[in-house]
Amino acid sequence: MQSTSFDAIVVGSGISGGWAAKELTEKGLRVLLLERGRNVEHIKDYVNATKGPWEYLHRGGRTTAMEEAYQVLRRDVLNEKNLAFWVNEKESPYTEVKRFDWYRGYQVGGRSLMWGRQSYRWSDFDFEANAKEGIAVDWPIRYNELAPWYDHVERHAGISGSREGLPQLPDGQFLPAMPFNCGEELLAGRLKDAFDGKRRMIIGRVANATKALEGRSACKYRNACWLGCPYGAYFSTQSSTLPAAAKTGKLTLKPWSIVTEVLLDKKHKRATGVRVLDAVTEQTTEYTAKVIFLCASTLNSTWLLMRSATDVWPGGLGSSSGELGHNLMDHHFRAGAEGFLEGLDDKYYFGRRPNGIYVPRYRNLFGDKRDYLRGFGYQGSASRDGWMRAVKELGIGATFKDEASTPGPWKFGATAFGEMLPNHANVAGLDHERKDKWGLPVLKIDCATGENERLMRKDMINDMAEMLEQTGAKDVSTYDSGYFPGMGIHEMGTARMGRDPKTSVLNAHNQVWDAPNVFVTDGSSMTSSACQNPSLTYMALTARAADFAVQELNRRNL
Amino acid sequence: MTSETGQLRLVSRREAIRRVSALLGGAAFIGGNRLLAAVENASPLVEGSVGEFTAADIAFLDEIAETILPETKTPGAKAAKTGAFMALMVTESYWPAEQRIFREGMRKIDEAMKKAKDVTFMQATPAQRLALLTALDREQVRVMDARDAAERREKGLAPRPAAAPAAKADQNLPDDPNNDLPVVGVRAVGEVPKKPAHYFRMMKELAMLGYFTSEIGYTKVMRYAEVPGRFDPCLPYTPGDPAWADHA
Numbered sequence: 001m002q003s004t005s006f007d008a009i010v011v012g013s014g015i016s017g018g019w020a021a022k023e024l025t026e027k028g029l030r031v032l033l034l035e036r037g038r039n040v041e042h043i044k045d046y047v048n049a050t051k052g053p054w055e056y057l058h059r060g061g062r063t064t065a066m067e068e069a070y071q072v073l074r075r076d077v078l079n080e081k082n083l084a085f086w087v088n089e090k091e092s093p094y095t096e097v098k099r100f101d102w103y104r105g106y107q108v109g110g111r112s113l114m115w116g117r118q119s120y121r122w123s124d125f126d127f128e129a130n131a132k133e134g135i136a137v138d139w140p141i142r143y144n145e146l147a148p149w150y151d152h153v154e155r156h157a158g159i160s161g162s163r164e165g166l167p168q169l170p171d172g173q174f175l176p177a178m179p180f181n182c183g184e185e186l187l188a189g190r191l192k193d194a195f196d197g198k199r200r201m202i203i204g205r206v207a208n209a210t211k212a213l214e215g216r217s218a219c220k221y222r223n224a225c226w227l228g229c230p231y232g233a234y235f236s237t238q239s240s241t242l243p244a245a246a247k248t249g250k251l252t253l254k255p256w257s258i259v260t261e262v263l264l265d266k267k268h269k270r271a272t273g274v275r276v277l278d279a280v281t282e283q284t285t286e287y288t289a290k291v292i293f294l295c296a297s298t299l300n301s302t303w304l305l306m307r308s309a310t311d312v313w314p315g316g317l318g319s320s321s322g323e324l325g326h327n328l329m330d331h332h333f334r335a336g337a338e339g340f341l342e343g344l345d346d347k348y349y350f351g352r353r354p355n356g357i358y359v360p361r362y363r364n365l366f367g368d369k370r371d372y373l374r375g376f377g378y379q380g381s382a383s384r385d386g387w388m389r390a391v392k393e394l395g396i397g398a399t400f401k402d403e404a405s406t407p408g409p410w411k412f413g414a415t416a417f418g419e420m421l422p423n424h425a426n427v428a429g430l431d432h433e434r435k436d437k438w439g440l441p442v443l444k445i446d447c448a449t450g451e452n453e454r455l456m457r458k459d460m461i462n463d464m465a466e467m468l469e470q471t472g473a474k475d476v477s478t479y480d481s482g483y484f485p486g487m488g489i490h491e492m493g494t495a496r497m498g499r500d501p502k503t504s505v506l507n508a509h510n511q512v513w514d515a516p517n518v519f520v521t522d523g524s525s526m527t528s529s530a531c532q533n534p535s536l537t538y539m540a541l542t543a544r545a546a547d548f549a550v551q552e553l554n555r556r557n558l
Numbered sequence: 559m560t561s562e563t564g565q566l567r568l569v570s571r572r573e574a575i576r577r578v579s580a581l582l583g584g585a586a587f588i589g590g591n592r593l594l595a596a597v598e599n600a601s602p603l604v605e606g607s608v609g610e611f612t613a614a615d616i617a618f619l620d621e622i623a624e625t626i627l628p629e630t631k632t633p634g635a636k637a638a639k640t641g642a643f644m645a646l647m648v649t650e651s652y653w654p655a656e657q658r659i660f661r662e663g664m665r666k667i668d669e670a671m672k673k674a675k676d677v678t679f680m681q682a683t684p685a686q687r688l689a690l691l692t693a694l695d696r697e698q699v700r701v702m703d704a705r706d707a708a709e710r711r712e713k714g715l716a717p718r719p720a721a722a723p724a725a726k727a728d729q730n731l732p733d734d735p736n737n738d739l740p741v742v743g744v745r746a747v748g749e750v751p752k753k754p755a756h757y758f759r760m761m762k763e764l765a766m767l768g769y770f771t772s773e774i775g776y777t778k779v780m781r782y783a784e785v786p787g788r789f790d791p792c793l794p795y796t797p798g799d800p801a802w803a804d805h806a
Contacts, residue, residue: 351789
């Protein structure tokens with residue numbers, strides 16, 4: 001019979017859960033890694049990874065049947081190529097008080113299989129902002145406490161990037177940077193001159209290996225990452241953390257395992273284990289462990305806490321502060337500008353670089369002062385237009401066709417990713433009126449952007465137009481494709497870290513104040529959102545918390 | 559056709575899809591059974607989305623596509639089975655309101671050809687087809703550009719700096735013919751309603767999508783490296799050389 005007793009249980013196998021499993025097993029713990037969805041085996045289950053683009057019936061597009069079945073996914077990322085990696089919305093619905101786009105991946109590896117891979121450190125401008133501005137609560141940690149853990153996770157995950165010495169975007173342990181193409185090279189140089197070094201364009205820092213790592217090939221520049229990489233060239237649970245954890249011989253991975261609640265010893269205020277509902281057989285099993293890591297993703301870890309220990313705290317485990325479920329954040333984006341580059345018609349590139357450029361934040365830093373708080377960074381790229389440019393152009397026939405078959409003009413486009421302030425009113429809670437396929441009350445989400453984001457958005461659009469005009473781009477046009485919370489797929493908060501159990505759910509080591517052997521280390525724990533892509537910070541927080549948990553176990557404090 | 563029972567319509571639709579799948583060739587054939595299942599399951603959900611494109615319809619769409627993308631030094635749209643792809647996409651990926659406009663567009667093209675040259679579109683010479691579709695292309699660019707400009711005004715964005723020069727000509731073409739149509743498909747709260755495009759924009763878009771994303775498009779019209787293995791950021795380019803195809 002299989003054991004139901006472990007040293008540690010990790011709930012969720014995405015970016016955070018994979019790291020928790022790796023760190024805890026490597027430190028000698030016997031770990032049960034629970035995943036609510038199916039197993040996805042590395043390489044073998046990347047069924048579309050080597051398909052020719054022409055082999056898809058709808059050439060990767062969407063059908064009306066897909067749009068009916070995926071009412072949330074259809075708002076942005078719905079496509080035929082990697083549909084199997086996105087959640088079945090009919091089985092797992094949620095309630096939107098206001099529109100909130102929640103794009104989920106319920107399988108081993110979670111969204112580490114489809115993520116955008118941009119990996120940036122946060123800085124003390126981010127960790128100190130709440131305290132300095134009197135927003136929400138102070139982060140209980142500073143950059144120097146996280147820096148060694150950024151080092152640690154970057155070395156294993158494989159982050160390629162350039163060292164720039166920017167205080168707002170600290171350098172890390174980088175693999176060789178991918179190069180700019182000739183259009184970006186030109187703009188980056190001109191931008192530095194035009195803004196006196198205050199605004200910079202750097203190559204994206206991305207979790208694609210630019211040289212081989214253990215068990216992983218170097219990037220082959222196919223840019224088909226989100227189908228799963230047969231070379232293991234980008235960081236995912238499958239390519240990176242899962243094999244490391246499995247190598248210890250101390251890992252048990254159980255797919256199809258929905259954790260319905262965390263079990264609590266009321267007297268000692270310690271978790272004893274979890275109750276698991278088998279998603280296929282619907283049988284229930286209880287597993288015990290000394291420590292529990294919740295890494296089920298922002299909102300999902302909180303959802304689980306809300307279902308746990310309700311006989312002690314009606315709002316669930318971690319609700320004593322009144323902040324569980326609150327302060328939901330994301331990054332607002334889909335706003336920026338584009339323009340054409342001249343003088344490069346005799347230049348081209350080869351290979352599909354799975355990465356773009358980054359313009360680190362410059363607003364409200366180094367003496368700049370705007371009518372809003374915080375700032376934004378830009379992500380974009382220069383490229384020669386493809387055949388699609390010609391759809392909107394006038395013309396049909398032989399010349400039109402031959403012209404459309406050749407590379408078009410050089411174009412540069414970028415969108416900003418803006419910080420969203422934490423706001424108590426942005427909240428998720430249980431909807432007792434509505435159940436999912438397994439009878440669990442679904443989450444009800446009520447979240448909106450505010451005045452700060454609205455004001456920032458003007459700069460997000462106009463600044464890029466200004467930068468393009470000042471660097472000599474032609475026919476510059478701005479755009480705002482519209483944004484609703486969740487679209488960034490950078491959802492954060494709802495179980496924030498803090499210094500005071502009265503105003504936060506987690507302490508400085510990601511322990512639930514109300515049950516210190518329960519750790520929440522995914523995006524739920526974030527106290528503010530910064531404007532950098534957050535996954536690298538989840539990795540670092542998870543590795544740091546795992547190290548602390550093992551120390552505390554050894555000190556017999558847990 | 560109106561006398562057909564639901565059962566007969568279903569059978570004939572399945573038959574139509576089977577033909578389309580066969581026309582699309584070997585790779586798609588594997589997906590054919592899956593497609594049949596999907597279409598059957600979808601039928602109660604999407605009322606009126608039954609697109610019955612006959613072999614004659616597909617031949618008609620092939621000639622539309624071939625007129626837009628004729629054989630030159632590279633194969634034309636017909637060689638890439640673009641008509642069958644267009645029929646499949648209209649059947650599977652267009653909402654009923656869009657399907658109606660597309661089908662209506664096919665009829666309008668035939669009528670316009672009869673009026674102008676007293677022949678059907680299929681009977682017309684390639685030059686006659688090109689002349690008619692070129693006029694329709696001017697119309698759709700003007701309509702769609704005007705719509706884009708109106709949407710930008712609504713959003714408070716500045717006008718695009720360079721409107722397509724020819725789109726400014728033909729000031730006396732009709733206004734957007736789709737102004738009164740219902741919005742397309744399902745949509746989320748706060749989502750901007752999508753109006754169906756001008757029918758010739760639909761045809762041009764589907765023809766180009768079908769052609770350039772076909773195996774011929776990827777490997778004979780453009781250049782395609784399945785595994786580039788490296789990234790060369792800045793290489794000399796000689797005008798006329800085909801593009802490197804994207805893939806993601």
